Amino acid sequence: MTDVTAPGAPRRAGRSSDERVTRKVARNVGVPVLSIVLLFALWQGIVVVFHVAPYIAPRPRQAILAVTQNWSTLWPLVLGTIRETVYGFIAGAVLGVGLGVIMAKVPVLQRLVYPVLVLSQAVPIIALAAPLVLILGFSVTPKVVIVAWIVFFPVTVNVLDGLSHVDQDLVNLARVYGAPRWRTFIQIEIPATATPLFSGLKIGATYAVTGAIIGELAASDGSSLALYQEHANTNLNTAAVYGTTMLMTVIGISWFLLVVGAEVFATPWQRRTVARRGWRRGDRLEDEPAH
Amino acid sequence: MSASTLLELRDVGKVFGDTVALEPTTLSIDEGSFVAIVGPSGCGKSTMFNIIAGLLAPDGGEVRLHDQPVTGATGHVGYMLQKDLLVPWRTVEDNITMAKRLTGRVSAADRGEARRVARQYGLGEFLRHYPSALSGGMRQRVAFMRTLVTHQPLLLLDEPFGALDAQTRLEMQQWLLQVWKDTERTVLFITHDVDESIFLSDRVLVMSPRPGRVVADIVNPLARPRTVDTLVDPQFVTIKGQIMHLLHGGQP
Structure with missing residues (x-):
């Protein structure tokens, strides 16, 4: 949308805003919900048509019941997994951004650190768990470390990439204005990196729960969502196995959606033609007639 | 230097490796004037701009603004490129x-x-x-x-309308002249469009590559305000012929 030649022409002119919102909600919420419903229908269909035994695969209803009927037991475990995911994600994101910035600004460090970063991701994460438990014990810390270990990498790579592709003419323009380097960094280089940064965060978000579950399997002393599932599996309680898998998936999707929401909020210019009213304190066009 | 000189270059030159990007150049720009710089790529016009803006340090010489040395310093000009x-x-x-x-x-x-x-x-x-x-x-x-x-009193415009279509460009040129008249700034305007250089300016500097240098400094006598008719004025055609001749290897 770079070629609006008619001054004042709004996007999608001629359609009422109510209708537009309805369509948008239908497209952005309705379609994903429909695809999930279809997935459950497919699951149900396969189990019924092929007469799959309950200990091999339960029906969706049984899996859901296995969760709801044991909710009081499961809820603290879910909270634990969420905590590991969120702490680990935040630690990984902060570390990732920090490393990306430092590497972009100090080329020597980039050459020095990059191989180590790649190496860190080549280590099988399971193999990492045992020494982490030895060092950090069975607390929440080793799980947070594993999540952060997984999350920081895509963030660093994307931030580094974004910072090295900032338009140098724009940086030069800031120099011509006489801007100090730190202001140029904060006002030009950082916002210019928003898109790759959020790409990295979204990739990190999808892997964060996986990291937490691996951490729980390898470094848990008894009460965790992953061990609950393992226990259910040993008891041939397949419905509970499927149920906990669904729970883990829901945590993962929710976290991903939260990051997407943060992106939508933080980068309004990617979706909007006009800035939100009052998006910045004091940003009132007081001498402009109210619309 | 005259009382109304805004910008002065004294023997300002730049060499990149084996390439003379800009031969030592001496130049003065009057306050309130509109000076166009026209020349093919590689003639040193952008190098000259970057030196004036302070983005590039010259190998020698001095840049003076309001008779104060500003060589290698930034924060003293307005600057605009073809990319917005x-x-x-x-x-x-x-x-x-x-x-x-x-x-x-x-x-x-x-x-x-x-x-x-x-x-x-x-x-x-x-x-x-x-x-x-x-x-x-x-x-x-x-x-x-x-x-x-x-x-900033001095605006450096480096092919600002180069990416626009012909119709929009003509509108923008007229608009620019209006703003220039309203705000009384001094404009240095790079272009490789000869018509544009004549239409806008009081003075045209013609530059040539290998080595990058100013080969002619032409006073533009065309009356203001400029309109579409200016483009077919006999004087316009005469100056255009002169510049075209210079750009294609002729002597001043």
């Missing part, structure tokens, strides 16, 4: 006030000025728009307003 360089994450208004934000605080007065300038030049309705909603011509106008509100 609007930041997509800021509204039109915040793009216009960008220089202030980068060098200090944006005051209510700065905001007020940005709005006034935008309204005066037909972008008042777009103050809260993001640049992605604007056409190429509108974006260049915003970029120019951003250059204008830096209040």
